Amino acid sequence: MFATVKQAAPVLKMDAPHWDEDQVKDLWGKLPTPEQLRFQVFTDQFTQLGTQMKEAHERFVAAESDFNAQQQAGDAKLAQEISRLGAEHQAISDGHAALSAEREHLRTTQAALENERAGLQQHRLAITRQEEHLTVREAELRGGLVAEREQSLAELRKQVSDLETLRNRLPADMDKERQTLLAQARLDAQALMASAEQHAATLHGREIRLNTLELELDKRNERQQMNEELLQVRCASLTKEIEEGFQRQLDDKEEQLQRRLKDLDKLHNRIDQQQSELDGLESLRDQVGDDPQRMLDELDALRQDKRALDREVQALRANRSEDDANELRSQRDRLQERLTKDENELFDLRHRESVWRSSVTEQQDWQKARKVLEKNRELLHDVVDRLQSDVDGMLSKQKENTVFPELTRMDLELIKPVHTDPVPELKHLVGDLQARILYAEPGKELHFRKEELQLFVGGLAMSQLHIFQGISGTGKTSLATAFAKAVGGECTIVPVQAGWRERADLLGHFNSFEKRYYExxxxxxxxxxxxxxxxxxxxxxxxxxxxxxxxxxxxxxxxSAMELSERDRWINLMEARPAHGAPTKLRNGRDILLPPNLWFIGTANHDETTNAFADKTHDRAFVLELPKQDTVKEKIAKPQSRASWSFESLNRQFNKARDKYKDQIAELQTLINQSSLTTLLSETFRLGWGNRLESQMQRFVPVVLEAGGSEALAVDHLLASRMFRDGKVIGRHDVDANKLHQVEDALRVMWEDCELTGEPTRCLAALESDIERLDSGR
Known part of the structure; x- marks a missing residue:
């Protein structure tokens, strides 16, 4: 115990007590026995306390040893790190010295080159002066021939002038002759077309009359045949019905007669039975000798019963005969009336048949006239075909002279409007579109979630340029082609090449030698x-x-054109207007309009062979990141008919949605502009919303809402694709993780202030990914 106290005292910075074990024992011996017991309890407790103090002291010593060891290891590691940093600092200093030496060497070399350049200039000046001297001497030697050469030169210039005048006048004469020939060809073509149209109209009228006569004749023949068949069927049916009716009636009467005969037989049996009983009673009376008067009375009673039964049988027989005769007569009369009526109808039908047969001669005359008209029609068809061939030849020659052959062909062929269907309301449109895209490709099901289609439809209202991104197999190309098939539109696939640098790679170019534009x-x-x-x-x-x-x-x-209003989006094709043959839809024969019913959809992969999109492209486009397609979990019915959606109808739906949510979107934009996120992006990242983004929000968000989406879905997508992308908020090297955490907090606050549901999952995912990149030091 005292040893533990002595060990613990220095640790506690206290003086050890001067008592020892002998002093304690001496003190214990001087105490009375009761006090010795109390002192023994105290010493036992004190001993236990000493033991616990010893264990605590040992643990302290062990912890102090571990701490010292860790401190020594940390000091060693720190010394190594200081050594490494010193080595790196020395390497940087050495590199800096080497760069300084290299810079000094370059300066020396540059000065030497400057001196050499000055020497070369002086040498060139001397050579030039020598050439001038030699030229003067040569001119003096040839001075005698100058006059003769000047005269020849004047005559030559005159000839050249005459040839140039002739050359300049020749294209005008050729153009004038060409215009004269074209005008004459147009007049001839118009005359031929007028004649052809007149012949065609006459032929068409005759053909109509012929078809009308044929149709009437066919109808009359069909009616005649139908009536004959109907008459035969009705006669057969009536005969069969009458026979069956008579047979049923005979069967019923026979059955009734058999029942009455059975009843009669029963009555006869009953009479015979009563007669036998009467005979038995007579014999019994004779045998027993009963009272004769009583027996006579009984016999009279029996006889009376027999007469009553005979009368009943006679009545039944009389009633049966009279009722049967009357019923049969009435049925005969009814059937006779029906037979008479059917005979009259049959007579009428036969009379009509005789009238129709009398028209056979007229029908034969019609057939002869028909053959004559068909012959005339064939002759007129031959004439029209020859005229059409002549016109096509003239048009083909005219087409060969045009600068835009394919566009000119469209002017001649695509003149009849194609039928289009009204677009469903936006709240039903996405479901209908999902089903149509699912079954658009034969043998292949394309399943896109409604959220993706809601964003896609909103993108159609927002921009004419779409960019689909995602890993291979996510359906970037399939969504574009299947959408065109689902809505009955046209899809033109243009594979972009790696060497494209200018507009001509996309649209084509004008060949000045051939005077033709390659479209x-x-x-x-x-x-x-x-x-x-x-x-x-x-x-x-x-x-x-x-x-x-x-x-x-x-x-x-x-x-650039997408920044202008729809009617001002003109793309220049060539500098000068073609001399002739300009398509009708081109402005001044050289500018084409970007039509509002056309969208560019680009697919993009991101690897070492591709380029990143610049802000100019990214900010004007609707960008959609497509995830991997899910399997179809619900049964979607296949549309019963194909659709051909009307652009005007779709545009009206977009405008209707924008007007409906105009005030709601304005209030949302105000809250976003006043949010701490806007302030943070402006002051820290030098980023703002801009008029373009606000205009896109006014067109995009209402359509997503009307199509069944939410404000949160639309705003999250718009912010993620515009602000929370590489080069804007994320993917920068001048931003640390703390600033991104501030952006995340400000985004959540704005989300709550705008009362948007859920969380901005796309924006938060982008922030978390970039924070992880910064934390890992990439």
Missing amino acids: RNTLQALYRAQTEADQDRLHIVLLDEMNLSRPEQYFAEFL
């Missing part, structure tokens, strides 16, 4: 969407892998 598929799709036939249909131009080249180069004019 690529994109240009033809733009023009087709404006024709009379297709101006109310939906058109898609699919730019497959559009970021193999930079869209800011080959798509630059379209990006």
Whole structure:
């Protein structure tokens, strides 16, 4: 115990007591026995306390030893880190010194090159002066020939002037002659067309009359045949019905007669039985000798009963005969009346048949006239075919002279509007579109969630440029092509090449030697969407892998045009207006309009072979990240008929939704502009919403809401694709994780202030991914 106290005293910074064990024992011996017992209890407790103090002291010593060991290891590691940093600092210093030496060497080399350049300039000046001297001497030597050469030169210039005058006048004469020939050809074509139309109209009228006569004749023949068949059927049916009726009646009467005969037999049996009983009674009376008077009375009673039964039998027989005769007579009369009526109807039908047969001669005359008309029709068809061939030949020659052959062909062929169907209301549109896309590709089911389709439909109202991103197999290309098939639209697939740099790679170019514009598929799709036939249909131009080249180069004019109003979105094709043959939809023969019923949809992959989108492209496009397709969990009915959606109807639905939610979206924009998130993005990241983003929100969010989505879904997508992407809020090297945490907090506060449901999952996912990147030091 005392040893433990002595060990613990220095640790506690206290003096050890001067008592020892002998002093305690001496004190214990001097105490009385009762006090010794109390002192023994105290010493036992004190001993236990000493033991516990010893154990605590040992633990303290062990902990102190571990701490010292850890401190030594940390000091060693710190020394190694200081050594490594010193080495790196020395390496940086050495590199800096090497760079300084290299910079000094470059300065020396540059000064030497400057001196050498000055020497070369002086040498060149000397050579130039020598050339001037030699030229003067040569001119002096040839001075005698100058006059003769000047005269020859004047004559030559005159000849050249005459030839140039002739050359300049020749195109005008050729153009004038060409215009004269074209005018004459147009007049001839108009005359031929007028004649053809007149012959065609006459032929059409005759054909109509012939068809009318044939139709009437066929109808009369059909009615005659039907009436004959009906008459035969009715006669057979009536005969069969009469026979069956008589047979049923005979069977009924026979059955009734048998029942009456059975009743009669029963009565006869009863009479015979009573007669035998009477005979038995007579013999019994004779045998027993009964009272004769009583027996006579009984016999009279029996006889009276027999007479009553005979009368009943006679009455039954009389009633049966009279009733049966009357019923049969009435049935005979009814059947006779029906037979008479049917005979009259049969006579009438036979009379009508004789009248129809009398018209056989007239029918034969009609057939002869029909053959004559058919012969005339064949002759007129031959004439029309020859005229059409002549007109086609003239048009073909005219087409060969046009600068835009394919666009000119569309002017001639796509003139009849295609029938389109009204678009369902937006609240039903997404479900209908999901079902149509699911079964759009034969043998392949394409399932896209309603949330993705709600955003896609909102994107159609927001921008004419869509960008679909996602890993391979997510349906980027399939969504564009299946959408076009589902709505009865046109989809033009344009594979983007890695070397595209300018507008001509996308639209085509003008060959000045051939005087012809090589129209690529994109240009033809733009023009087709404006024709009379297709101006109310939906058109898609699919730019497959559009970021193999930079869209800011080959798509630059379209990006600029999308900032203008719809009627001012003109794309220039060539500098000068063609001399002739300009398509009707081109402005001044050289500018094409970006039609509102056409959307560009680009698919994008992100790897070492592709380019990142610049802000100019990203901010003007609707960007949709497509996840991997899910399996179909619910049974979706296949649409019964195909649809051909009307663009005008779809646009009206978009405008209706924008007007409906106008005030709600304005209030939402006010809350967002006044939020702490807006302030933080402006002051820390130098980012703002801008007029473009606010305008896109006014067109995008109402359509998503009307299509069954939520404000939270629309705002989350818009912010994630505009602000919370690489180069804006995330993916930067001048931003640390703390700032991103501040953005996350401000985003959550704004979400609550705007009373948006759920969480901004897309924005939060982007922030968390970038915070993880910064924390890992990437």
